[in-house]
Amino acid sequence: MRLSTSQVFASNVTGYQKGYTDIVKTQQQISSGVRIQTPADDPVGAARLLQLEQQKAELDQYSTNMTTATNGLTQQNAVLDSVNNVLQRARELTVQAGNGALADEDRGAIASELEQIQGQLMNLVNSKDANGQYLFAGSNSGTQPYTKNPDGTYSYNGDQTTLDLQVASATRLPVNDSGWSLFENIPNASRTYSTLTEQPVAADEQQAFLSQGLVTDDTQYDKQFRGGSPYTLELLSGTQFRITDASGQDVTTEASGGNGTFDPTASDGTTIGFRGVQLKLDVALPEGEGSSVLGGYRFAFGTAPDEFAVTRNPSNTSSAQITGGSVADQATYSSSFPANGVVVRFTDASAYEVYTQPLKSGDAAIASGSLTTNPPILTIAGAQFSVSGTPASGDQFTLQADTRETQGILETLSTLTTALQTPLSNETSSKLALRDAVASAISNLDKGMNNVLATQASIGARLNTIDTLTTENESLSITNASTQSSIRDTDMAAATSKLLLQQTMLEAAQASFLKISQLSLFNKM
Known part of the structure; x- marks a missing residue:
């Protein structure tokens, strides 16, 4: 195969350029300290560097x-x-x-x-x-x-x-x-209630008092007290009481002491512990009167129900009102009624939509329904409310639960402040109410x-x-930096040796090209 002079020159120029390019790249690797200048230098290493970055x-x-x-x-x-x-x-x-x-x-x-x-x-x-x-x-x-x-x-x-x-x-x-x-x-420690339901006919004024009660053991209260509520505490005599649950079963033995006795002369009342709740039974007898007159007092006590606050939107066009409010389905109410309350918006005289409170523009309704008739009742998440009058489309009401189960710190201080600002009367009930408010x-x-x-x-x-x-x-950052360095950084010793080899190869190629370029057929004649 014969090579023309132009082919020889072109081949040697290409080889020279490649050798020069290799030297330049090696010099760049040495001067910058970076081995992988482009992905082509090491495709696998470049991909690994991207992952590490x-x-x-x-x-x-x-x-x-x-x-x-x-x-x-x-x-x-x-x-x-x-x-x-x-x-x-x-x-x-x-x-x-x-x-x-x-x-x-x-x-x-x-x-x-x-x-x-x-x-x-x-x-x-x-x-x-x-x-x-x-x-x-x-x-x-x-x-x-x-x-x-x-x-x-x-x-x-x-x-x-x-x-x-x-x-x-x-x-x-x-x-x-x-x-x-x-x-x-x-x-809330005060999530129970008590009320006088029966007083002996002979008593001119109340002489026995049962406190609202304080929850002292949340677990026992939830597991035992709730299920038997409401309870009845009856004074059998001047020193004896009996407690029955909602079904009428005698549960007096579960009270502290177990024998249902109290001291009518105790200056700070008799403390009764019952199913995680602490009650105070106080007696205020007129001077010279014996405790035998106490028999016949009855008190109801139990878990305090939630109450509801209803706010009517001032822009409502009808005179309709929502009143009352009671829990009809405790399980549904406990799991579904929003903690911050709801906003009820009527779409006509009976149909309504329910939104979480506070209502913002674009909020979606969480429920809808229609009023029952005779009487008109509105039902929301297990709670029922009475409606008087005929609502108009666009009427809006805010319903908020005043639960006794929890009480915020600020509310506790506000309630106590109000109690302390109220002047005490000479009545025993007033003094006991203050004592209970302070204890709560x-x-x-x-x-x-x-x-x-x-x-x-x-x-x-x-x-x-x-x-x-x-x-x-x-x-991990140190390991990452070390791994990146091992992949990306130049090995100076290897790169220097490689540069010397490339320079030697380029010089040899230049020298051989000079010799070859001077050859012709006339040299053999």
Whole structure:
């Protein structure tokens, strides 16, 4: 096969250019320290580097999220420290208010300080983070969680969920706690009731009193007390009582002592423990009168039912009213009735739609129905309400449950403040009502502080988790960087040797080309 002179020259130029390109690439690898300049340099290594870069970006984001979570949880914990200090002062004042020697003016002074404490708590529970978001509004962090109503009560406007951040590939952590779980969803010690149902004919005025009751054991209350409610406590004599449950069964032996006796002369009444509830039986006999007149008193006591607050929209065009409100189906009510209440909007004279409270533009109805007739009854999630008048299309009502099962910390302080501001009369019932209000407030404040402390323990556990994940994240980042370096970075010794070889090969090619280019057929003649 014969080669033309042009082919020889073209072949040598191509080879020379390739050799020069190889040298330039090797020089770039040495000068930059990066071995893989393009994916073509090492397709497998380039693909692996992309995976490692992806992992690095995730690790960096996890690190940022952990910093955000740490800052938020640390700030929340500091606020809760202040909340605990304020609640501790409130408890001290409440204990002081229980002193029977205090005058109305003294209790009024305590009530004034409790009002100041409510203001401090309002500021704390409405705290914001560095980004201006509310700490305790749940996932609805742009809404102020607590507002004070004109009647002195408080409303929680946040939701019951939390904001979560991804801090590891398989770990999400709550970075806040809702005001609902912290300050609202606290078991109420006074979720029972008692009422006088029968008084001996011979008694001119009431001489025996049964307190509302305090729940001292939540588990026993839920498992035993609820099922037998309502109960009847009957005084059989001046020293003996009997308790029967809703079915009429005698359950006196389950009361503390087991023999159904009480002391009519006890200065602070007789304490009766029964199925997780503590009751006080007080006797106020006129001077010189014996306890034998006590026989025949009857009291009903049990689980306090929920009550409902109904607010009529001022823009309603009809005169219709919704009144009453009772739980018809406890299971459905407990599982379905929204905690913040509902908004009922009528679409005609009988049909209505139900929305969760607060109602926002674009919200979808959670239920719908029609009024029954004779009498008109409105049914929502196991609760029934009476309707008077004929509703018009567009009429709107807000229905909120006033449950006795839980009581917020602010409500506890507000209720106690009102009780302390009410002057005491000389009647025994007035004094006992104040004693019960103070005992209930102390119990509820203790539960509230325990709830805050439990949340702080949870925050500490989350911060410990973040510390562990931070160490793990740093270790993975170091491993990632090391692996990337081993794939991407230039091996200087190997690259230098390769460069010398490429230079030698290029010089040899140049020298041989010079020799070959000078050859011709005339040299052989």
